[in-house]
Amino acid sequence: MAKFLVDKSGPLFGEVEISGSKNAVLPIMAASILTEDKCEITDVPALRDVDVMCKLLQSVGAKVTEDYSENSIFIETEKIIAEEAPYELVKRMRASILVMGPLLARTGKARISLPGGCAIGARPIELHLKGFRILGAKIVEGHGYVEATVDKLMGGKIYLDFPSVGATENIMMAATLAEGVTIIENAAEEPEIVDLANFLNKMGAKIKGAGTDTIKIEGVQDLHGTKHAVIPDRIETGTFMVAAAMTRGNILIKNVVPDHVKPVIAKLVECGVEIEDGDDGMRVRGDLRPLIATDIKTMPYPGFPTDMQSLFMSFLTTVEGTSVVIETVFENRYMHVGELNRMGANIKVEGKSALIQGKRELQGAQVISTDLRAGAALVLAGLMAEGTTEVSEIYHIERGYSFFMEKLRGLGAKITRIED
Incomplete structure (x- = not known):
């Protein structure tokens, strides 16, 4: 040690x-697997959590290339080869839960171990699951894992009991490919939410209201690759x-x-x-x-x-x-x-x-x-x-x-x- x-x-x-924001780059990296195309993310900070997210995305089928000289990461996910995030990676970083929404939207299935991270108190994922349920997913919780499955995500109105950043991000990512309109009320308003919405909109999503307590997402058929610089x-x-x-x-x-x-x-x-x-x-x-x-x-x-x-x-x-x-x-x-x-x-x-x-x-x-x-x-x-x-x-x-x-x-x- x-x-x-x-x-x-x-x-x-x-x-x-x-450097670029840790709390912004991780959900943006997760969101990149919503498309088959290549995404380029710049101003990426050199962090252990970024390394873990790279390995996590690779485990589900993403091709990840890092350009350390330019602080850039290229992520291309032509095909999802696994809908489950490995426990050995999830236990190291709570933000691993953020791949759940993109996996569910892309494949109709996502399974993840209960996440780790800093031991600063209970950070339950019930709000994430509540959002997925309203979008039509069936949730099964087992010993140390949770699984979500759906034939087709459908837009819905979701009120968050607490303005959770992670839940807002996860639901927003899933809703980009859902059929119809999704409204998130009492949404988190952090700058990292705005940065994720800007990235998704560059990919072809239709998101309005990020940075306020009400976010509207109009689902689209598919998303495309893009280039995006992470906020400080x-x-x-x-x-x-x-x-x-x-x-x-x-x-x-x-x-x-x-x-x-x-x-x-x-x-x-x-x-x-x-x-x-x-x-x-x-x-x-x-x-x-x-x-x-x-x-x-x-x-x-x-x-x-x-x-x-x-x-x-x-x-x-x-x-x-x-x-x-x-x-x-x-x-x-x-x-x-x-x-x-x-x-x-x-x-x-x-x-x-x-x-x-x-x-x-x-x-x-x-x-x-x-x-x-x-x-x-x-x-x-x-x-x-x-x-x-x-x-x-x-x-x-x-x-x-x-x-x-x-x-x-x-x-x-x-x-x-x-x-x-």
Whole structure:
């Protein structure tokens, strides 16, 4: 198992380029098997999850070619050879469930093991299955797997009890080849949903309303190949924004969409961080004035993203005052609290709320990356801690951040990767 060794680094300065979005590229890759034609996806981040999705698509019959020099992937699926996603791949990544909608639409059958991923709480797939049922699929659930079959998908009206991103994406993909019109109400509104809809529309789909709470999909007979560039990763953007603020640094963040990180901008500004959007990128400065506490509450988009909660909590341990964090999306997303407290933070959790006493002098310690974003939060804490912080289980981090260590080192961070 690899580890990161992180030493106190002082303010981070310089420029950093944001990679393509993990949460956008995975459903787009899955959607490519809706057509027999070749699809070219550009601005693809170099991530473990992308590698897993490549293998998953190959297992069902896709020909996948990667051009690392251009950050591009070519996917061509002339014929589906298997309607089942292998367990050894599904267990490594929750986003594997996203092949279910395309397989069902393309072949009339999809079977998948219950997915894995980060252990941040229950993320049931009932909403996915509810949507498939309304589209006419018969669902059979067994021990550790679920299977959907249908002769012909038919459009329908689907209300999501929660604006689930994955369910919205899966249902939207399946509905592109369904007969008639499908309406998804209380749909997720994330930028990644819009990016997937744009990709599908380039393929010949007829989707309107993506980015709002009501999406209309008019089914078509077939889809064709296309070329598409993935949007920048808004969570990676937020991570480096927090890194600039936390280390009292000055970072120019390039390849960003400011509208995608509005809640993060607002909360950092409340803390005293200066953020300026220019033609060359977004400049984030935490070095101009003393930084103070604020409160955050995670919500579905366009609210404060749950994926930024652990990172922001790490930052709040270093500012003056008391902060309250309320997590409303996942019930088990405070596993990083114990690790931060081992480093000298003062965080108390009660139910969905966490109380943070700021302005702590952090100390290096051996800590465990409990999930993807928690791991990044611990790395940032290590940049502020006296001594050396040893972050283990970093495969979580490498699932979702492209060249994370290299980008941090380019800004002046003292971080190395070792094999245990």
